[in-house]
Amino acid sequence: MKLxxxxxxxxxxxVFNPEIGTSFTTNSLxxxxxxxxxxxxxxxxxxxxxxxxxxxxxxxxxxxxxxxxRMLDQYNLIED
Amino acid sequence: MSKLKYESPNIKQIHAGITSKFGxxxxxxxxxxxxxxxxxxxxxxxxxxxxxxxxxxxxxxxKEAYHAFSTRYPNVQFAWSYKTNYLDAVCKVFHQEGAWAExxxxxxxxxxxxxxxxxxxxxxxxxxKSVEDLTLAIQNNSPIHIDHFDELFxxxxxxxxxxKRAKVAIRVNMDTGIKPLxxxxxxxxxxxxxxDAITKIMYSKNLDLVGLHTHIGTFILDPNAYYIAxxxxxxxxxxxxxxxKHDIQYIDMGGGFASKNTLKGSYLSGMEISPSFNEYAEKxxxxxxxxxxxxxxxxxxxxxxxxxxxxDAGYLLGTVxxxxxxxxxxxxxxxxxxxxxxxxxxxxxxxxxPAQECSLYTEDTVMYGPLCxxxxxxxxxxxxxxxxxxxHVVVQRxxxxxMTQWMQFITLRPRVVMIDVKGKPHLIRDSETSEYxxxxxxIPNHLESLDL
Numbered sequence: 053m054k055l056x057x058x059x060x061x062x063x064x065x066x067v068f069n070p071e072i073g074t075s076f077t078t079n080s081l082x083x084x085x086x087x088x089x090x091x092x093x094x095x096x097x098x099x100x101x102x103x104x105x106x107x108x109x110x111x112x113x114x115x116x117x118x119x120x121x122r123m124l125d126q127y128n129l130i131e132d
Numbered sequence: 133m134s135k136l137k138y139e140s141p142n143i144k145q146i147h148a149g150i151t152s153k154f155g156x157x158x159x160x161x162x163x164x165x166x167x168x169x170x171x172x173x174x175x176x177x178x179x180x181x182x183x184x185x186x187x188x189x190x191x192x193x194x195k196e197a198y199h200a201f202s203t204r205y206p207n208v209q210f211a212w213s214y215k216t217n218y219l220d221a222v223c224k225v226f227h228q229e230g231a232w233a234e235x236x237x238x239x240x241x242x243x244x245x246x247x248x249x250x251x252x253x254x255x256x257x258x259x260x261k262s263v264e265d266l267t268l269a270i271q272n273n274s275p276i277h278i279d280h281f282d283e284l285f286x287x288x289x290x291x292x293x294x295x296k297r298a299k300v301a302i303r304v305n306m307d308t309g310i311k312p313l314x315x316x317x318x319x320x321x322x323x324x325x326x327x328d329a330i331t332k333i334m335y336s337k338n339l340d341l342v343g344l345h346t347h348i349g350t351f352i353l354d355p356n357a358y359y360i361a362x363x364x365x366x367x368x369x370x371x372x373x374x375x376x377k378h379d380i381q382y383i384d385m386g387g388g389f390a391s392k393n394t395l396k397g398s399y400l401s402g403m404e405i406s407p408s409f410n411e412y413a414e415k416x417x418x419x420x421x422x423x424x425x426x427x428x429x430x431x432x433x434x435x436x437x438x439x440x441x442x443x444d445a446g447y448l449l450g451t452v453x454x455x456x457x458x459x460x461x462x463x464x465x466x467x468x469x470x471x472x473x474x475x476x477x478x479x480x481x482x483x484x485x486p487a488q489e490c491s492l493y494t495e496d497t498v499m500y501g502p503l504c505x506x507x508x509x510x511x512x513x514x515x516x517x518x519x520x521x522x523x524h525v526v527v528q529r530x531x532x533x534x535m536t537q538w539m540q541f542i543t544l545r546p547r548v549v550m551i552d553v554k555g556k557p558h559l560i561r562d563s564e565t566s567e568y569x570x571x572x573x574x575i576p577n578h579l580e581s582l583d584l
Contacts, residue, residue, distance in 0.1 A: 065493070075145070075146045079141065079493035080493075081140070105135060106136050106137070106138040107135045107136065117141065119455075122457065126461055
């Protein structure tokens with residue numbers, strides 16, 4: 053999966069979709085995941101990088117990541 | 133290399149709207165300590181959920197309220213409203229501060245006696261007083277606040293049988309501009325019912341009319357309503373003096389002062405719109421001082437404020453059980469406390485803060501309790517940072533009514549802790565057990581055996 057090419061992200065968590073004019077805010081881990089999604093990547097790769105850098109167990113990480121990716125999909129920000 | 137603190141990734145859409153320059157800051161500050169005691173330690177020691185009461189806060193608030201009235205009026209007495217929170221430890225703090233007791237049932241009356249309050253300092257209110265209750269109150273010389281004519285006639289009978297006199301007051305209801313009009317309690321001022329009750333008492337053999345009482349409503353945001361109420365009671369007292377040459381010893385203005393909680397549907401927060409004790413005191417004392425009493429006849433002013441004295445002192449600590457995404461994309465959170473413990477969540481948008489450091493990023497969240505019931509919603513919309521399973525929260529201003537109106541429903545009621553003025557926590561009510569809850573149940577013989 054990959055972030056849509058037109059999506060703009062700022063360092064402090066402002067996300068803008070110029071195609072339809074919607075904007076979002078995201079937290080610091082959200083920014084990190086979106087940055088990773090700028091390149092084609094898999095859920096497993098994102099999960100591994102979160103587990104490597106953050107104090108979190110695998111189950112919580114997977115549950116939260118699934119939820120976040122579903123929201124990105126719902127907001128039309130990512131593509132396969 | 134040490135790892136970074138985890139907070140789940142979150143994203144929310146920005147909906148543009150008209151900005152409001154009104155209202156308090158929406159910045160969320162975590163509450164990690166209550167009176168210097170770490171929330172984490174309280175939960176580790178006493179479990180979650182947990183009610184916590186600050187003794188210092190009770191004492192400070194009582195002093196503030198007393199100061200507001202006593203600096204404006206020469207003779208002021210507070211009476212602690214038992215129904216607002218009748219945990220013995222809480223009542224005792226108020227009594228140590230000098231408050232009498234105000235009770236509305238035989239159960240509360242006996243509690244006040246057990247707490248060491250002498251009978252003449254227990255004001256007996258409410259529409260339900262049995263003959264046994266009335267007898268006890270008469271024998272203890274307690275002022276009985278008569279609610280209806282049936283009670284007045286019962287009292288006449290009881291005093292005749294006992295061959296004892298009773299100290300009585302009447303509760304008066306009236307139009308103060310507040311809606312709804314609380315005319316279900318007491319005798320009406322405008323239609324002459326109150327005067328009718330006064331006349332009957334004055335001509336009775338064994339009843340001594342010592343006071344006049346009103347309680348105009350609850351969460352009254354307009355202090356002027358108290359000016360009207362105090363003026364009407366003063367008018368009655370002055371007419372009693374004229375007609376019967378009888379001095380009323382006290383005027384009891386009841387309760388109903390708003391706390392700083394925010395009512396559901398209110399645009400501005402309670403912090404911004406709830407009147408201060410000074411504002412209420414100014415209206416009530418002005419009405420009494422300007423009513424026309426001579427200096428020596430000024431009656432004692434009694435106040436039965438409950439909610440405004442105890443709400444701020446109470447906290448409910450709880451724990452996140454789960455995070456869920458609802459079908460419309462909103463985040464929801466399941467907590468280990470529900471409406472069974474937080475009855476006031478039906479009326480208020482309680483302030484609920486994380487109990488640990490968190491980011492400034494927040495998301496609109498629906499907060500549910502743990503009950504398997506659709507009505508178990510603590511907040512239908514609250515901005516909270518992402519909280520993980522096991523994280524703690526602090527619900528603020530829960531001291532009034534929750535520890536009396538809580539329900540034993542589906543789960544057991546938790547412990548209550550009081551932090552004393554030196555910062556030491558004390559267990560003041562233990563958690564319920566299955567045995568405690570089922571102790572009063574009985575199984576008929578034919579239901580004893582099962583063959584499943």
